[in-house]
Structure formats: C-alpha cells, structure tokens
Amino acid sequence: MARSDLSETARRLHSGAIRLLRMARAADDESGLSAPKLSALSVLAFGGPQSLSGLARAEQVTAATMSKLVGDLEAEGLVAKRTDRNDRRGVRIAVTARGRALMEKGQKARLALIRARLATLSDAERAVLDQAAALMLRLAGSPP
Template sequence: MRARGRGGASPEALAEAVHRLAIRLLRTLRSEDEQSGLTGPRLSALSVIVFAGPVTLGELAAAEQVKPPTMTRLVRALEREGLVRREKDPADGRVIR
C-alpha cells in the first residue's frame, strides 16, 4: 500500500512534480543570469534584499544559508557594482544594513 499526499497524489508523484518545477526554475534563472550578467547567488541575495528590505549581513547570510564571510564577499561585489549600498541603522549606529 502506498501513502497518499493531499489530493490523492502519491509522494513519488509529488516528488516528480517538484523536480520538474525545480528544473524549469533553474532554466529560467540561468536565462536571467545570462541577460543580467549576474551569478545565481548574487541574484538570489538581491531578491532577498528586495523582498525583505534592509537586512544585516548576518540576516542575509542566514536567509541564503551561507556563512557570514561568504556573504560579506558577495555583498562587497554587489556594492562595487553599485547594486547595493550599506547604511548604518539609524536606531543603532553599530548595525549596518
């Protein structure tokens, strides 16, 4: 007997559907990468910033599931390209967003 997910679909069918969608998403992202000249990680980080608003490097690293030093390098590159700007938090000058 097989377990059924919501709507009666088997786990295997759901996994296959997710896999197909993931491949489609990756192809779309690859196409956008070529058009923008940005790497996938840079596009992903920019997406987090656009949707979340100003975030700290630690918050951005957590959202992207990378270590803070990795995110620091990525943000520096985005900053050099003029795509992001670091600003001190007005409520706490020690925090940079």
C-alpha cells in the first residue's frame, strides 16, 4: 500500500470513527447523564472498584476533575466511595446497583443504534467491521 493510500485510509478511518460516534451520541440524552459520567460509570462497572486517581487516569483527566465528577455521582447515588483500607490517603470508588443499571441502559441505547445499522449490512460486511474493530483497538494500544 502506497503512502498516499495510507493517508487516505487514515483520513477515512478518522472521519468514519467521528461520524459513528456522533451518531451513537444521539442516544445519550435518554439516560439523563453526561458522557463523562457515563464513561466513568462504565470504567467502574467493567473494571471494578477503583481509586480516584486510577479512574482519572483511565479517563485521561486530572484528579481534580475526577474528584468533582465522582462527588456528583456519589450525590446521585450512582457510586459509593469509601476510604481504602490498605492506604488511608486514598479512596475506593465502586458503582452502585443504581449506577450500573443507568449505565447499562445508556450503553444499551447507544449500541442499539449501531446494531440497527449493522443489521442493514451483509454478513461479509459485518465480518469486515468485526475485524476492523479489533484492529482499531490494537492500533490504539488497547486490549480487545
């Protein structure tokens, strides 16, 4: 593949990802939670209880930002925060059942949008996207 083809693929991939996420974002309003909140809940739901700084790192924001956001989530009963028994400087943050339910609802709506669109494709096309998803995660340095 020539250099210009690489650039073209990069450009279209970038553009495709942006548009796909914009489309999926339309479903977020239903949960009544912002994207940052949903995202943090998702990290907790899938990764289990975290320290505040761990959560901030996962979300690529500062501890100050995450401290505020977690405070809000706690006030809304979506996470529970308590002193870390192994290191009393820190806290452990866990998602509550309510928080998990809301997060799953939000995610379900988002994925339903994508899934409905996927259903309009052929099996071969879907297989392409399946492989591409794994490649994209690899490109970004994340585990699939």
